[in-house]
Amino acid sequence: MTVGDHMTQLGSVMASAMFIWAIFKQWFPEDLGNHIEKYFQRLVTYFYPYITITFHEYQGDEFERSQAYMAIERYLSTNSSNCAKRLKANVIKDCKSVVLSMDDYEEVIDEFKGIKMWWTSTKSIPQQRAIFSYHADDEKRYYKLTSHRKHRDIVVGDYVQHVLDEGNAIATKTRQRKLYTNSKSENWYGNKRTMWSHIMFEHPSTFDTLAMDPNKKKEILNDLLTFSKSKDYYKKVGKSWKRGYLLYGPPGTGKSSMIAAMANLLDYDIYDLELTSVNDNTDLRKLLIDTSSKSIIVIEDIDCSLDLTGQRKKKKEDKKPDQKDPIRKKEKDKNKKKTEVTLSGLLNFIDGLWSACGSERLIIFTTNHVEKLDPALIRRGRMDKHIEMSYCCFQTFKVLAKNYLDLESHDLFATIDRMLGETKMTPADVAECLMPKSAEEDAESCLNELIKSLENAKEEARLKVVESEDNGGQKVQECDGSSDSEDD
The missing domain is CATH 3.40.50.300 (P-loop containing nucleotide triphosphate hydrolases)
Structure with missing residues (x-):
């Protein structure tokens, strides 16, 4: 017999008792009735054999879902969804199978250390909301855990923590970054x-x-x-x-x-x-x-x-007035608006x-x-x-050759080793040379393309040095010429 059956029987008894109580209140003073009602509630609580713990999806006005609620949801989806009759299906991107969880108002049974517990997925609508203003986001979902009160210490002390730990472990295994x-x-x-x-x-x-x-x-x-x-x-x-x-x-x-x-x-x-x-x-x-x-x-x-x-150096410059330079002031105001x-x-x-x-x-x-x-x-x-993160060395090249060409050694490796020591080339440029561009290209052709690129890079670097030296010499001559004219 499920907890729902127990609750049905208890509900019938409670309905009869409340009917008798309504008649009884008409014949007794209000103060006496209030005292009797308190004792009546204590009596019902004493004979009621179950305890119920509620875990709300959202607590108060918080926008973030409760960590406990999500852990319970994962635990029940993994361990108890096969017992449920009504399930919700969620499909995760690129997932080959659907993820099932308990549907609303569904009840499942879980067992821990030989003790049975009943989980119920429930939702409610705030009473202050008018019916015509109802929206799905207004629903408040929560899980109810019900067990016999003689197992209260085990349920509160061990079982709830077990559910939370299992739920968090499932989240770690299945999380998508x-x-x-x-x-x-x-x-x-x-x-x-x-x-x-x-x-x-x-x-x-x-x-x-x-x-x-x-x-x-x-x-x-x-x-x-x-x-x-x-x-x-x-x-x-x-x-x-x-x-x-x-x-x-x-x-x-x-x-x-x-x-x-x-x-x-x-x-x-x-x-x-x-x-x-x-x-x-x-x-x-x-x-x-x-x-x-x-x-x-x-x-x-x-x-x-x-x-x-x-920025600290610029603070001194910023203290100077900008009124005489409206263009500079306008540019500063423009940059300030950005961030x-x-x-x-x-x-x-x-x-x-x-x-x-x-x-x-x-x-x-x-x-x-x-x-x-x-x-x-x-x-x-x-x-x-x-x-x-520096330029490509020979050890870096060997990793790229293994990744792109599945090569660990080749006769051309010695040449590439020597040229990498003479030329600066980034791993991205080396990888581009090693990547086959067509089905006809093999590993050797890719290595030859890399050698050719290294030769070109070396030549370009040499020409830049020569050009820099020429420009430097020209500047020196110009300076010498100007000083001679001054002396004249």
């Missing part, structure tokens, strides 16, 4: 207001495919794995559980691929922060609060995102008090010109590890 970007206005996703929009993150880059010197790659890999397991250590030393990485080097050296490999290694979401879309420091803090733990916050090309370099994010606001974003609102996060800056950045922005403690 996301790539977020910020916009200039707030968005709504479901019932939650957010300043971020997202797509599913499906970048294939890993540390195995990353074109990089093996020793440097191993060093970065160990650093990331150590960070992901250092929750207690960061708490012990009194620091927020976060770490900053500065990736710098010429374009095409694999900075974005490195970030994707980090996310795939640690199973983190990525928040790609576009600073030019942020109005001011207040909005920057809101964006930080709206990020989740286990995430990477990325600001790419930070030297181009905002004019944050040398009011300051260097101070960005520093507080990285390691100020607000940065401690989450945990297990990486903050990554990328730049092509590290020398342009303010030293306060990239000092240790903010950008803890500086990683130079």
Whole structure:
């Protein structure tokens, strides 16, 4: 017999009792009736053999779904949906099978340590809402857990925690990583207001495919794995559980691929922060609060995102009046309207008090010109590890040859090794040469194309040096000529 059958029988008894009570109240004073009603309710509670715990989807006026509700939903979908008669089907993108969960007003039975528990999925409409103004979003969903009251300690102490732990473990196994970007206005996703929009993150880059010197790659890999397991250590030393990485080097050296490999290694979401879309420091803090733990916050090309370099030096120049130069004043006003994010606001974003609102996060800056950045922005403690993404070396080439051509050795490798030592070429350019352009191209033709590109790059570099020397000599002659005329 289910809990519903028990409730039906008890309901009939209660209805009869209430009918008798209604007649009884007509013949007794109101004060006496109130006292008798209290004792009557206690009597019903005493004989009622069940306890009920309710888990609401939303608590109060919060826009975010309850973590407990979502954990219970995942637990029941995995462990009890095969017992339910009415199910809801959800299809996840690129998922080959549907995900089933309990439909509304459905009841399932779960067992824990030999004890039976009844779960019911329920929804309600706020009474203050008029019928004609009803909307599906007004519905309040919740789960009801019912069990015999003699098992109260086990249910409250062990079973509920077991359900939450199992639900969170299922979420970790089945979670889909996301790539977020910020916009200039707030968005709504479901019932939650957010300043971020997202797509599913499906970048294939890993540390195995990353074109990089093996020793440097191993060093970065160990650093990331150590960070992901250092929750207690960061708490012990009194620091927020976060770490900053500065990736710098010429374009095409694999900075974005490195970030994707980090996310795939640690199973983190990525928040790609576009600073030019942020109005001011207040909005920057809101964006930080709206990020989740286990995430990477990325600001790419930070030297181009905002004019944050040398701001302290410019303060003295800004004190000069602009009234005599209306064009300069107009340009300053135009730039001010775009964004009011300051260097101070960005520093507080990285390691100020607000940065401690989450945990297990990486903050990554990328730049092509590290020398342009303010030293306060990239000092240790903010950008803890500086990683130079340099030009392609022979070890990097071997990784690319393995990825693109499935080659570990070849007679042309020695020539390529020598030429890479003489010429600067980015991994992106090398990869483009190694990628077959047609079905007729084989591994040897791709290697020959790379050698040809290296020869061209070497010749272009030589011509630039010669041109630079010629220009320098011409300038020296001009200077000598002008000084002679002065002497005359």
